[in-house]
Amino acid sequence: xxxxxxxxxxxxxxxxxxxxxxxxxxxxxxxxxxxxxxxxxxxxxxxxxxxxxxxxxxxxxxxxxxxxxxxxxxxxxxxxxxxxxxxxxxxxxxxxxxxxxxxxxxxxxxxxxxxxxxxxxxxxxxxxxxxxxxxxxxxxxxxxxxxxxxxxxxxxxxxxxxxxxxxxxxxxxxxxxxxxxxxxxxxxxxxxxxxxxxxxxxxxxxxxxxxxxxxxxxxxxxxxxxxxxxxxxxxxxxxxxxxxxxxxxxxxxxxxxxxxxxxxxxxxxxxxxxxxxxxxxxxxxxxxxxxxxxxxxxxxxxxxxxxxxxxxxxxxxxxxxxxxxxxxxxxxxxxx
Ligand code: PHE
Numbered sequence: 001x002x003x004x005x006x007x008x009x010x011x012x013x014x015x016x017x018x019x020x021x022x023x024x025x026x027x028x029x030x031x032x033x034x035x036x037x038x039x040x041x042x043x044x045x046x047x048x049x050x051x052x053x054x055x056x057x058x059x060x061x062x063x064x065x066x067x068x069x070x071x072x073x074x075x076x077x078x079x080x081x082x083x084x085x086x087x088x089x090x091x092x093x094x095x096x097x098x099x100x101x102x103x104x105x106x107x108x109x110x111x112x113x114x115x116x117x118x119x120x121x122x123x124x125x126x127x128x129x130x131x132x133x134x135x136x137x138x139x140x141x142x143x144x145x146x147x148x149x150x151x152x153x154x155x156x157x158x159x160x161x162x163x164x165x166x167x168x169x170x171x172x173x174x175x176x177x178x179x180x181x182x183x184x185x186x187x188x189x190x191x192x193x194x195x196x197x198x199x200x201x202x203x204x205x206x207x208x209x210x211x212x213x214x215x216x217x218x219x220x221x222x223x224x225x226x227x228x229x230x231x232x233x234x235x236x237x238x239x240x241x242x243x244x245x246x247x248x249x250x251x252x253x254x255x256x257x258x259x260x261x262x263x264x265x266x267x268x269x270x271x272x273x274x275x276x277x278x279x280x281x282x283x284x285x286x287x288x289x290x291x292x293x294x295x296x297x298x299x300x301x302x303x304x305x306x307x308x309x310x311x312x313x314x315x316x317x318x319x320x321x322x323x324x325x326x327x328x329x330x331x332x333x334x335x336x
Contacts, residue, residue, distance in 0.1 A: 001039070001042075001045065001050070001054050002054065002057060003129070004039060005036075005054070005056070005057050005061050006120070007040060007060055007063065008029060008035050008036055008061060009061045012028075012029050012065045012068070012139045013023060013064070013065070013068055013325035014028065014045040014087060016065075016068045016069065016072050017068075018312070019191050022069045022072045022076065025065075025069060025072075026069055028324075029065055030062065030065065036058065036062055037064070038062060039058060039087050040058055043055060043058070046104075048104055051124070057256075059289070062335065073187050075327040077269055082117060082206055083263055088315055089307055090240050093228060100127060102283070103336065104191045104336075105325075105333065105336075106313050106317060106319075106333070106336040107206060107221075107309055107310065107313055107325055107327065108315040109174070109336060110228050110298060110309055110312075110316065111206065111208065111309050113186065113268075114188070114208055114229075114232065114233065114309070114312065115186065117228075117229055117232045117233060118186045118210065118229070120232075121229070122184055122224060123184045123185060123186045123210065124184065124185050124186075125169060125185070125186055125188070126174075126175055126185045126186075126187050126287055127171070127187060127188075127189060127285040128165075128168070128171035128174050128187060128189065129165070130164060130165055130172060130189065130192070131158065131162060131163075131164060131165075132162070132163055132165040132170050133160070133161055133162060133163075134161040134162070134163060136165075136170035136173050136174065136294070137155070137163055137166060137167070137169075137170045138150060138191075138332055140289065140292045140293070141169055141170070141171070141172075141173065141248060141289060142248040142249050142286050143248045143249070143253075143294075147248065148278060149247075150284050150312075153166040153167060153192065154166075154193050154194040154195060155192075155193065156192050156193075156194050156203075157325070159293075164191075164192035165191055165192065166191055166192060166193050167191055167207060167209075167270075167304060167306060168189055168191060168207040168208070168209035169209060169249060169304070169306060170189070171187040171189070171211075172187075172209060172249075172285070172304055173289070173292070174295055175187070175328055176211075176213065176289075176290070176293035176294075176295055177293050177294075179231070181213040181214050181295060181300050181302075182212075182213065182214040183211060183212060183213040183214070184211075184214075185211050185303070186209065186210045186292050187208070187209045187210075187311065188206065188207070188208045188209075189206065190204055190205070190206055191204075191205060191206065191207050191209065192204055193205075197306070197323060198322065198323075199321045200322055201322065202310070202322050202323070202325075202326065203289070204326075205308060205309070205310050205322070206308065206309035206310060207307065207308055207309065208306070208307050208308075208309050208312075209305070209306045210225075210304060210305045210306070211302060211303075211304045212302050212303050213237070213251060213284070213285065213290070213295060213300055213301070213302030214300065214301075214302065215299065215300055215301075217300075217301045217303060218284075219284060219303070220300070222282055222283075222284070222305070222310050223240070223242065225238050225303075226280070226282065226305065227239075227240050227258055230258045230279075233316070234258055234261040234315075234316065235261045237259075237261070237264065238258050238261055239258070239265075240256055240257065240258055241256070241257045241258075241259070242254040242255075242256055242260075242282075242305075243255045243256075243257065243274055245283075247281055247283055248286070249286050249289050249304070250281075250282065250283025250284055250285060250286055250288075250303075250304055251283060251284060251286045251287075252283055252284060253281065253282070253283035253284055254282050255278055255280070255282075256280045256281070256282055256305070257276035257277055257278050257279065258276070258277055258279055259275065259276060259277075260274070260275055260276060260277055262318075263275070270315070270318065277313060278316065279308070279312060279317055280303065280305050280306060280307035280308075281302065281304065281306055282303065282304065282305035282306070282322070283305075284302070284303050284304060285301070285302040285304050288300070292336070309327060310322050313325070
C-alpha cells in the first residue's frame, strides 16, 4: 500500500512537471474515480495498526499533489497573461491616419482679418444689440419717420418702435452715448433686411461699422484709414476712390471703391470691366448725430464707415453667390 502511494505521488509529480494539464491530473488522481481516491477507499481492508500510518501517508500525498497542481496552475496563468500582453501590445510609434479637423467659416475668417487690421490701427471692437429701438436704428441717425431712407432698408419690425437692426450704424449711437471722445471703434455684427434671397441679397447678413470721433478729425483721416485698410485687406497696390453719395447720418458722404486687385484696374470679370469695386459707405458724422449723442459738433468731428462682410469675403475669395455662405455645403466650406 505504501509503495502504491509513493508511486502515485511520483507519477503525478512527473506528469505535472512534464507540463500535463493540471485539471486533467486532478481528475486522474484526486477525482471521484481517481487513483488516490481508490486507495483511500481500500483503507477499510487494512489492519487497525496500519490504518493511521497509511492514512497519514495518503493525506501527505494528496497535499503534495494539490500543492504541485496549484503551482502549475499559477505558472500556467502567468504564461497565459504574458501571451495576452504580447498579443495586445500597442505600437505607439505607428503612424495614424490624420484626423479631419474643422476650421473657421469664411465669413468668420474675413471678419477676423478685418478686426485684426483695425486693431492694428488702434481701434477697439465693440458690439451692439441686434434687436433695436427705432430710435437707435433710425431717429438718432437723422432718419426721421417717413424719411425715404427707411424705404431703402426694408426693416423687420417687432413692434412699432422695436425692430431687427437693418444696419450696424446704431452701434455708433450706443458708443457715443456711453463713451466720451476720443473714440476709435469698429463693430461687426448681424443685420436684417426683409429682402428676398438671391445671389447678392440675404435677409440676414453681416456689417462692419467704424467710428472715429475726436477734435480736428477730417475727411483726410477717413481716407487715410480706409486706404491703409484696403492695402492690408486686398494687397499693397490697392488704391481707394471716393464717389459722392448720400447718407442721412454723414455729411459729406461717399461710396468708396477699391481698385480691382485681380486686374490692377485694367478691367476684368471680377470688377465687371470697371477696374474698381465698390466696398463701403462712409462720411463725416453728421453734426445732428453728434448732438443727438450730447457731443458738441462745434468742438468735435468724426468719420464713420460701414461695409458688408459678405461683400468683402465675396470679393476677396471670388465667391459669386452670397447663398453659398449660409448653405453649409461641406465642399464649399472645405476650400477656405
Ligand atoms: N449704414 C450704411 C448702410 O448700411 C453704411 C454707412 C455706415 C454709411 C457708416 C456711412 C457711414 O448702407
